Amino acid sequence: xxxxxxxxxxxxxxxxxxxxxxxxxxxxxxxxxxxxxxxxxxxxxxxxxxxxxxxxxxxxxxxxxxxxxxxxxxxxxxxxxxxxxxxxxxxxxxxxxxxxxxxxxxxxxxxxxxxxxxxxxxxxxxxxxxxxxxxxxxxxxxxxxxxxxxxxxxxxxxxxxxxxxxxxxxxxxxxxxxxxxxxxxxxxxxxxxxxxxxxxxxxxxxxxxxxxxxxxxxxxxxxxxxxxxxxxxxxxxxxxxxxxxxxxxxxxxxxxxxxxxxxxxxxxxxxxxxxxxxxxxxxxxxxxxxxxxxxxxxxxxxxxxxxxxxxxxxxxxxxxxxxxxxxxxxxxxxxxxxxxxxxxxxxxxxxxxxxxxxxxxxxxxxxxxxxxxxxxxxxxxxxxxxxxxxxxxxxxxxxxxxxxxxxxxxxxxxxxxxxxxxxxxxxxxxxxxx
Amino acid sequence: xxxxxxxxxxxxxxxxxxxxxxxxxxxxxxxxxxxxxxxxxxxxxxxxxxxxxxxxxxxxxxxxxxxxxxxxxxxxxxxxxxxxxxxxxxxxxxxxxxxxxxxxxxxxxxxxxxxxxxxxxxxxxxxxxxxxxxxxxxxxxxxxxxxxxxxxxxxxxxxxxxxxxxxxxxxxxxxxxxxxxxxxxxxxxxxxxxxxxxxxxxxxxxxxxxxxxxxxxxxxxxxxxxxxxxxxxxxxxxxxxxxxxxxxxxxxxxxxxxxxxxxxxxxxxxxxxxxxxxxxxxxxxxx
Numbered sequence: 143x144x145x146x147x148x149x150x151x152x153x154x155x156x157x158x159x160x161x162x163x164x165x166x167x168x169x170x171x172x173x174x175x176x177x178x179x180x181x182x183x184x185x186x187x188x189x190x191x192x193x194x195x196x197x198x199x200x201x202x203x204x205x206x207x208x209x210x211x212x213x214x215x216x217x218x219x220x221x222x223x224x225x226x227x228x229x230x231x232x233x234x235x236x237x238x239x240x241x242x243x244x245x246x247x248x249x250x251x252x253x254x255x256x257x258x259x260x261x262x263x264x265x266x267x268x269x270x271x272x273x274x275x276x277x278x279x280x281x282x283x284x285x286x287x288x289x290x291x292x293x294x295x296x297x298x299x300x301x302x303x304x305x306x307x308x309x310x311x312x313x314x315x316x317x318x319x320x321x322x323x324x325x326x327x328x329x330x331x332x333x334x335x336x337x338x339x340x341x342x343x344x345x346x347x348x349x350x351x352x353x354x355x356x357x358x359x360x361x362x363x364x365x366x367x368x369x370x371x372x373x374x375x376x377x378x379x380x381x382x383x384x385x386x387x388x389x390x391x392x393x394x395x396x397x398x399x400x401x402x403x404x405x406x407x408x409x410x411x412x413x414x415x416x417x418x419x420x421x422x423x424x425x426x427x428x429x430x431x432x433x434x435x436x437x438x439x440x441x442x443x444x445x446x447x448x449x450x451x452x453x454x455x456x457x458x459x460x461x462x463x464x465x466x467x468x469x470x471x472x473x474x475x476x477x478x479x480x481x482x483x484x485x486x487x488x489x490x491x492x493x494x495x496x497x498x499x500x501x502x503x504x505x506x507x508x509x510x511x512x513x514x515x516x517x518x519x520x521x522x523x524x525x526x527x528x529x530x531x532x533x534x535x536x537x538x539x540x541x542x543x544x545x546x547x548x549x550x551x552x553x554x555x556x557x558x559x560x561x562x563x564x565x566x567x568x569x570x571x572x573x574x575x576x
Numbered sequence: 577x578x579x580x581x582x583x584x585x586x587x588x589x590x591x592x593x594x595x596x597x598x599x600x601x602x603x604x605x606x607x608x609x610x611x612x613x614x615x616x617x618x619x620x621x622x623x624x625x626x627x628x629x630x631x632x633x634x635x636x637x638x639x640x641x642x643x644x645x646x647x648x649x650x651x652x653x654x655x656x657x658x659x660x661x662x663x664x665x666x667x668x669x670x671x672x673x674x675x676x677x678x679x680x681x682x683x684x685x686x687x688x689x690x691x692x693x694x695x696x697x698x699x700x701x702x703x704x705x706x707x708x709x710x711x712x713x714x715x716x717x718x719x720x721x722x723x724x725x726x727x728x729x730x731x732x733x734x735x736x737x738x739x740x741x742x743x744x745x746x747x748x749x750x751x752x753x754x755x756x757x758x759x760x761x762x763x764x765x766x767x768x769x770x771x772x773x774x775x776x777x778x779x780x781x782x783x784x785x786x787x788x789x790x791x792x793x794x795x796x797x798x799x800x801x802x803x804x805x806x807x808x809x810x811x812x813x814x815x816x817x818x819x820x821x822x823x824x825x826x827x828x829x830x831x832x833x834x835x836x837x838x839x840x841x842x843x844x845x846x847x848x849x850x851x852x853x854x855x856x857x858x859x860x861x862x863x
Contacts, residue, residue, distance in 0.1 A: 241620055542830040
């Protein structure tokens with residue numbers, strides 16, 4: 143069959159099939175699995191001998207990765223070539239490369255996807271190297287846990303991105319709220335949002351990404367955790383997302399939607415622009431990623447607070463990227479040199495803390511930059527109590543727009559108020575256990 | 577002599593044959609093999625499992641809704657695209673003052689990549705950054721959730737596609753229009769034919785080959801729709817705009833299951849093959 147002069151649309155649509163074919167070719171060429179890195183002697187402190195290393199990261203955490211790589215290249219003989227890949231394409235690129243054993247020496251990964259790749263053998267076992275670090279016990283614990291499979295460690299924390307409440311102190315003052323008293327329960331959060339919303343005009347109480355599975359898990363699950371409840375069983379194979387605690391979270395937000403407290407567009411927000419609202423200065427209070435702090439307008443009077451539970455307590459979703467050495471890297475010792483260096487005090491403080499970012503270690507909060515940045519301290523302290531959920535099928539269950547999580551949470555927030563969520567929760571479990 | 581001519585012919589054809597073999601036949605066979613295998617993206621070929629991947633299609637709750645939506649979308653887009661591009665072609669066919677400007681203006685969106693155009697429209701429709709809602713408000717109208725409901729999401733995407741491709745199909749039809757000899761119209765006018773009669777009995781029949789091409793291109797393109805929905809709606813809201821190719825993408829790169837993705841690809845390929853053969857046959861009959 144021939145299609146002369148195929149228009150762009152046909153060609154582009156057909157490109158999906160072509161990509162598949164390409165993936166097929168790639169996968170075929172590596173169907174005999176094995177090989178990988180040749181046996182190398184492990185040098186625990188790393189090797190700096192002028193090797194050129196390749197590294198991939200996703201656009202969402204580019205700023206932090208780039209700062210670390212630039213500083214490493216300037217001070218070492220080894221040189222790292224960093225490739226930044228659009229966030230939405232990252233899983234696809236890494237998955238295809240892993241299947242073909244064409245991964246770069248170092249690659250970071252959204253920490254929730256880590257188990258899929260560690261159990262598939264994409265990363266090198268670096269248990270002994272991590273154990274040799276004198277500050278091993280201070281590394282972000284939830285990142286380390288998720289990067290562990292069968293007792294072996296594959297990943298270290300790279301860039302941390304926590305969910306925290308951002309609130310606009312000026313709007314709080316205008317609404318008669320105390321700008322130094324952020325919400326300590328979910329009910330209080332809703333109360334504050336309503337109070338700010340009552341200012342009227344362009345001002346809105348809150349905002350969330352209502353058509354974005356990843357946004358929901360990142361910003362709403364901490365309330366469930368803070369209440370002492372779980373979102374999944376320990377193995378990540380059973381969903382507990384219709385628990386009474388979860389239902390109360392949904393109901394609270396449902397109430398805010400029904401009363402028009404949430405800024406317009408929440409229903410269709412797929413996650414591309416959900417963090418763009420708050421910096422405009424018209425939103426009262428909303429949970430957002432901690433990495434947004436460094437991107438806020440300088441003249442904005444912002445407060446940061448932990449995400450509260452239903453009746454108190456606090457938690458956070460410890461997201462961001464973990465990083466490891468790929469199983470097929472021929473420069474494991476050189477790659478480790480970068481990882482070890484990136485976790486040292488000087489880099490953590492001078493490159494991350496100085497920028498208002500959360501550090502990968504919990505023992506360095508007492509530094510000159512945090513002394514003048516109380517919001518950063520709030521975020522950094524949460525690393526200890528925060529959680530990173532574990533499931534082998536996390537992406538396809540919770541992040542995939544066609545996954546089973548979005549129908550559950552959207553039914554609870556936008557659907558029939560008396561809907562029975564049990565069947566939808568079963569669908570989530572089925573995906574987790576598949 | 578004859579033998580060497582044959583040899584030369586084969587030599588000329590060889591590069592193309594090799595190209596087709598490597599980039600069409602081999603991947604096709606591979607997809608077929610993949611569709612019959614347990615083939616995770618991360619671990620590669622784990623052996624044959626026929627017919628598990630094909631059985632899984634029937635169990636996929638998204639498959640039939642996706643087929644239904646893709647057909648519905650194709651119907652709407654094809655009718656609108658052909659109607660509008662014909663209208664545009666008729667408007668700019670005569671060499672009047674300014675027709676060159678309008679030809680260029682209508683054709684311009686074609687030069688934009690579909691992904692770029694989709695992102696552009698995503699910005700337009702966005703309540704966070706788009707200009708449409710403030711504009712509506714300025715005129716005292718209620719803001720519209722352009723991508724927030726199934727109906728709105730479908731029609732917002734249709735608007736993008738018609739804007740993007742009407743100019744391209746207009747050019748094809750314009751070439752067809754210009755190949756109709758003016759004498760025929762002249763003769764009709766002398767016989768007292770009205771404008772409408774000329775259009776219905778001369779323009780449309782003589783334009784048939786061009787219309788046929790436009791039909792095949794737009795039907796095939798719409799059935800394989802992916803980019804526009806991937807960027808604008810991500811299949812939402814509530815899975816209402818999931819196309820068949822999106823399902824292939826999801827199996828391969830969200831669920832990391834190349835076998836399942838290949839099985840759907842084979843089914844789509846077979847359906848397209850049948851449809852295109854039927855279209856070719858129908859068009860040939862007309863001649």
